Amino acid sequence: METVNPEPGRNSALDSKHELAKEETKGKILVQDDGALNDSTEAELTKINLMRTLVESRGPSSKEVDDLMIRRFLRARDLDVDKASAMFLKYMKWRKSFVPSGSVSPSEIADDLAQEKIYVQGLDKKGRPIIVAFAAKHFQNKNGLDAFKRYVVFALEKLISRMPPGEEKFVSIADIKGWGYANSDIRGYLGALTILQDYYPERLGKLFIVHAPYMFMKVWKIIYPFIDDNTKKKIVFVENKKLEATLLEEIDESQLPEIYGGKLPLVPIQDS
Incomplete structure (x- = not known):
């Protein structure tokens, strides 16, 4: 399938937030208490935090998803934070419109x-x-x-x-x-x-x-x-x-x- 890119006209804004997120996550690697991310590489852990900062700045409802979901989107885009973030935000938009009640009856x-x-x-x-x-x-x-x-x-x-x-x-x-x-x-x-x-x-x-x-x-x-x-x-x-x-x-x-x-x-x- 074709790569999902950030919305037109939003690239520069996303880049700025990307740089800000790098500063905010520098030196911080957060692992969930349940050990679910124990099989993650250090690069993945760093990028999970970076991507979370990015997507939460674009969609507050992103706070509701766990780090494992963030990691799945990252892995699907070979740990490219920008591409994974765009893919994830597209998913959140689709989910809200296609399954508004949260599940299919x-x-x-x-x-x-x-x-x-x-x-x-x-x-x-x-x-x-x-x-x-x-x-x-x-x-x-x-x-x-x-x-x-x-x-x-x-x-x-x-x-x-x-x-x-x-x-x-x-x-x-x-x-x-x-x-x-x-x-x-x-x-x-x-x-x-x-x-x-x-x-x-x-x-x-x-x-x-x-x-x-x-x-x-x-x-x-x-x-x-x-x-x-x-x-x-x-x-x-x-x-x-x-x-x-x-x-x-x-x-x-x-x-x-x-x-x-x-x-x-x-x-x-x-x-x-």
Whole structure:
């Protein structure tokens, strides 16, 4: 996705605040008391404080987010404070307009929930929750693209709520078995990708794409250029004959869904 820059006409102001923030944070590295940032580098800790000063000067509501969120946006922009701040402020603006109540109600996305196309169950060997999406169960939303986007937000928030303390990422299995052109929804796929990359950065740990038919690869070629480089590194196409073995490298049998040779039944995302 294209890099988000500061608002037009605000660059010089942002630069001035950047310099001021540097002075204010010089010599100060603040670590949360719960130790959540213990795996941060010294450079990250310094830039977290710097970025927080910047975004709070532009949006007071930024004070409500924790340092882990600030760090995720920083990591998504390779620790570039200006780019990460612009990305974060865009997220805050989107959140306020798209999810004004703070969450998505199941009643808003009843049609997508009825398709039962996303399930969750289990944790991988790193403690990351597992989500399974069945592409053949997805059809374009008759209520429009925004309704599907709300469904994506609902699923991501549900998944995040299942994360063990200290965990920030999830693992996804995209099962393309049975997918056909009736399921092809490029606008929906790109909308979901935008939400994941722009508004939930550094949440995806790994994406396994399984049972991908030849027809799907034509659509994949359209989507691929819109995937940022950090996300591309996390995507693995799995050969059918190596499916169970590949998944077992990262997921214990006791935590693997039954349909892939494991022991856990899948649970629809709305019931998790």
